[in-house]
Amino acid sequence: MKLAVIYDSKTGNTKQAAEWIAEGMRRVSGVEADAFSIHAADEDFVQDARGVVVGSPSYAALMTPDMHGWLLGASGKLALAGKLGGAFATEQFTHGGGETVIQSILTIEMVKGMLCYSGGGASGMPVIHLGPVGVNDNVEKHNGMALYKDNFLIYGERFAAKAAELFG
Numbered sequence: 001m002k003l004a005v006i007y008d009s010k011t012g013n014t015k016q017a018a019e020w021i022a023e024g025m026r027r028v029s030g031v032e033a034d035a036f037s038i039h040a041a042d043e044d045f046v047q048d049a050r051g052v053v054v055g056s057p058s059y060a061a062l063m064t065p066d067m068h069g070w071l072l073g074a075s076g077k078l079a080l081a082g083k084l085g086g087a088f089a090t091e092q093f094t095h096g097g098g099e100t101v102i103q104s105i106l107t108i109e110m111v112k113g114m115l116c117y118s119g120g121g122a123s124g125m126p127v128i129h130l131g132p133v134g135v136n137d138n139v140e141k142h143n144g145m146a147l148y149k150d151n152f153l154i155y156g157e158r159f160a161a162k163a164a165e166l167f168g
């Protein structure tokens with residue numbers, strides 16, 4: 001079963017998070033997972049995928065304009081309806097809007113007919129409500145993406161386990 005992670009990233013943080021999610025997905029037996037930039041998505045792979053997780057940096061607590069455009073436009077070719085959907089974000093401030101970004105991505109995924117999933121509180125620790133958020137150390141020097149690596153890995157694994165249960 002294929003699973004795809006799709007991201008927008010200008011300075012590498014969201015790309016890194018996407019690669020950690022795909023790595024976590026591959027912990028589940030039978031899963032082939034890969035991460036793609038919105039600017040270079042393998043359309044055949046994404047069309048075949050049973051689940052797609054979408055991630056964006058927080059830009060003024062919103063997804064990037066490129067991600068918004070991609071979700072409303074280019075993603076139309078990718079047969080998203082009926083796939084499992086998830087979302088994640090990165091930001092440079094602890095309260096920089098990552099959750100809002102995730103919520104707005106999930107909203108569009110639902111409008112596209114996707115089945116949205118995060119595991120929520122039901123999966124135990126670490127509790128990830130809507131999706132994982134990574135805070136980089138651009139400004140907050142006590143922070144850094146590496147601190148959030150396990151959350152992205154575990155989120156990917158939980159998402160893949162649910163996809164395997166539904167579609168495997």
Ligand SMILES: Cc1cc2nc3c(=O)[nH]c(=O)nc-3n(C[C@H](O)[C@H](O)[C@H](O)COP(=O)(O)O)c2cc1C
Pocket residue numbers: 008009010011012013014015057058059060061062090091092093094095096097136138
């Ligand atoms: C135009 C712009 C707006 C941003 N707005 C926010 C913001 O509202 N909150 C925040 O925490 N970070 C904000 N950031 C920082 C990015 O969200 C953060 O550095 C992110 O990890 C960048 O992802 P990338 O490395 O994948 O491009 C902004 C960055 C840019 C360029």
